[in-house]
Amino acid sequence: MQEVGIVSFAQSNAERERRNEVEILLPVAKEAVEASGMKRQEIGFTCSGSSDFLQGQAFAFVMALDAVGAWPPVVESHVEMDGAFALYEAWVKIQTGEVDSALVYSFGKTSPGDIAEVLALQLDPYCVTQLWPDADSVAALQARLFMERAGVDERALAEVAVRSRRSAADNPNAIVKGESDVDTLLAEPCRTSPLRAHDCPANGDGATAMVIATAERARALCDRPVWIRGFEHRIDPPALGVRDLTRAPSAQTAARAAGAHDDKLDFAELDAPYTHQELILRESMELSDDLEVNPSGGSLCTRVLFSCGLNRVGDAAQRIAAGAGDRALAHTTQGHCLQQNLVVVLEGE
Amino acid sequence: MSDAPEPIKSIITPVHLEYDFTAGAAATMFLRGLARRKIIGARSRPGEPVMVPPRGADPRTAELTPEAVEVSDHGTVVSYSIVRVPSDNIPFELPYVCINVLLDGAGLAFFHVLQECPLEEVRLGMRVKAHWAPDDQLDTSVTSIEYFEPLDEPDVPFEEIREHT
DSSP: OOOEEEEEEEEEEESSOSSOHHHHHHHHHHHHHHHHTSOGGGOOEEEEEOOHHHHTOTTHHHHGGGGTOOOSOOOEEEESSOHHHHHHHHHHHHHTTSOSEEEEEEEEESSSBOHHHHHHTTSOTTTTGGGOOOHHHHHHHHHHHHHHHHTOOHHHHHHHHHHHHHHGGGOTTOSSOSOOOHHHHHTSOEEETTEEGGGSOOBOEEEEEEEEEEHHHHHHHOSSOEEEEEEEEEEOOSOTTSSOTTOOHHHHHHHHHTTTTSSOOSEEEOOOSSHHHHHHHHHHTTOOTTSEEOTTOHHHHOBOTTTHHHHHHHHHHHHHHTTSOSEEEEEEEESSTTOEEEEEEEEOO | OTTSOOOOOOOOOOOOOOBOOOOHHHHHHHHHHHTTTOEEEEESSTTSOOBSSOOSEETTTTEEOOEEEEEOSEEEEEEEEEEOOOOTTOOSOSSEEEEEEEETTOSSOEEEEEOSSOGGGOOTTOEEEEEEOOGGGOOSSGGGEEEEEEOSSOOOOHHHHGGGO
16 A cells, blocks of 8 residues: 655635635645645646536536646546545555656535535435425434434534534634534524524635645655545445435444544544534444544534535644644545545544 | 336426626626627736636636736637537527637637628638627627627738647
8 A cells, every 4th residue: 555645735715705716726726736845747646526516517627727737738637526535536546656646626616506406416316306405404304313313402413513613713714613602502593403503514615725645755745744544435325215314334334444443543524514414423433422523613614515525634634734633534425414425544653 | 018007208307506607807807898898818927828718817827817908809710610500599590600719919719600701711810800799788798799700801821820720
């Protein structure tokens, strides 16, 4: 197995952007490339994650290449997935020995369309999408089932929101942050029962970029590269009726396969856009109750679709690089109700 | 088997989604220019190619293109195709010619339609100019240019436009 290190990382998140996707992405990609110490043309592979459905424009992802400079021609690929899955493809590309470095980027704007309806297109097109269930309501079905099965109440969900917002207080990238208290949050009306606004993600517009490299290259480029020690993704069936929505078996399998529990974890960055999903993930991934989760505030406080998963990896890597922990789990989800799950185990030296 | 019901061969599942398009800084300049009969491109700095239409970046260098540059509404045909396929969206009579036109001052070819020119006379290097919509139909849209039409000027030699063909 080729050791791969995270060399640099940059992100931009805002509640609403007046810039277009290329204008948002360009400075972020530039920052990551410059921080890597490599010239753009030296980087062996470019891989991106985004969805044209957010823009409502076919092949919008190709136009984004303007932001990374595809001349002279670059070796490039794209996944219609979060940037964390593009990171996986780049990591595999390095494993093949074809390249020794890669630029990974992602971008997403949730503001142009009705995001709850856009996400309904991820559901079964014949029997479900036609009913246009909005994404928050689908998550609410899962929340209700989980609360019944696990015996947790709305207060436990609100506590996740209070803790996340407090953790996000010092995060300049967070959209929702600061002190709040459970009773005040619970006094608010439900958005889609049992979920209130604080249980649902703070959507935004933004972009993310990361440079990774082989161990040899990474050591030459930076003082404290953060190593990718395990990297796995698994999926559960997409149909909402065929699986137990209160559990995320694919998250459990991915965490085990990635070796998350081979050694002590110092913290975890989980892509849990809804409060109850953090609780499901903690349980499914067998994380200890005292493990610090989402010191960044997580995707609940800042969700730029198709970037927030890569942000979990990047936030975790930056925290390790800063010396605030040695070993961490970073997670990304895709689809409805935690259907697809990706786990990265990161370690410093 | 003969009692089996007819299989359902298709269902119709309409999808209607609305988006607020964010033009961004560069395309906003361009679209506002069209409403004033001006074609405004952008470049990263003096001496660099002018992108028309601009999308915010120079794709060769990955630099932002903050500098607005007005280019001419006259240009040179660098590629063309004769369209014989009908479409509800197309107001032109078939067959018609769509062109890539390199506007004078621009570093990037611009897509539009050529009219008032017999099909057999269209050629690479021919000079054309924009035919603008009447005042009351000008808008922040490429339809402010109704079409391009031939200009009575000598052709540009192929060597001079080779890199854009």
